[in-house]
Amino acid sequence: MKEKMTGTKLSLPRLYNRKILKAVREFALIDPGDRILVGFSGGKDSALLLYSLVVLSRHGLVEAEIAAVTIDQGMEKEIDPGPLADFCRLLGVEFHLLKTGIGQAIRDFDDPCARCSYLRRGVMNRFAREQGFNKVALGHHHDDAVETFLMSILYSGQIRTFMPRTYLDRTGITVIRPLVYLREREIKKAVRFLPYTPLEPVCPYGEFSYRKKVKDLLNTLTRERRWVYTNLAAAMREGNPIQLWPPKR
DSSP states (O other), X not given: OOXXXXXXXXXXXXXXXXXXXXXXXXXXXXOTTEEEEEEOOSSHHHHHHHHXXXXXXXXXXXXXXXXXXXXXXXXXXXXXXXXXXXXXXXXXXXXXXXXXXXXXXXXXXXXXXXXXXXXXXXXXXXXXXXXXXXXXXXXXXXXXXXXXXXXXXXXISOOOOOOSEEEETTTTEEEEOTTTTSOHHHHHXXXXXXXXXXXXXXOSSGXXXXXXXXXXXXXXXXXXXXXXXXHHHHHTSTTSOOOOOOOOO
């Protein structure tokens, strides 16, 4: 089903328009005729992503059909889907709610957040394939990429982060992240112009996750030396000098 256009006037401030379109064009995130399923958790990041793609679509800056899906992990504190459905109705996009038992499945893991993310992506990508979507859009921003880069070095001994565009061979789905040039502080400010109030997280593990530890570490280092973040972001890019030991014998 195509998205139904409402009479609501939607707009995107220049900063957000510029940074999102820069990512879309630089990484070839959206092609004419795409059917994009947006992972909509109800938080600020995914709300801005959904809103932005609808605005860009309405103004003809991208040519794509947009829909939203919320994964209910089955946590002890339940998601209220009402405000999410209302927001999608305002934007004129289809809203899907998928109930799962992920909350129970991750309880005994050392890093439940990483396991939860893996399971949620699996559910979302399978649903996208079954419903004929060719792309899944996630609300990861620039801070997420830098934190993932540092987490990978510290916790897995690998120099890597997520890509703005990733093709998944097993499902045929392409995952895109149009917010990768936006900083988290910019997304927090976006709440002022969104016709939506982000929901509070229902996950009980977020404050104790590895990501939260790395975020706190990075915030501490950045307060002392602002260029720490900039240097990490630069290190993520190909073309910078790399000097590593030879393989272990």
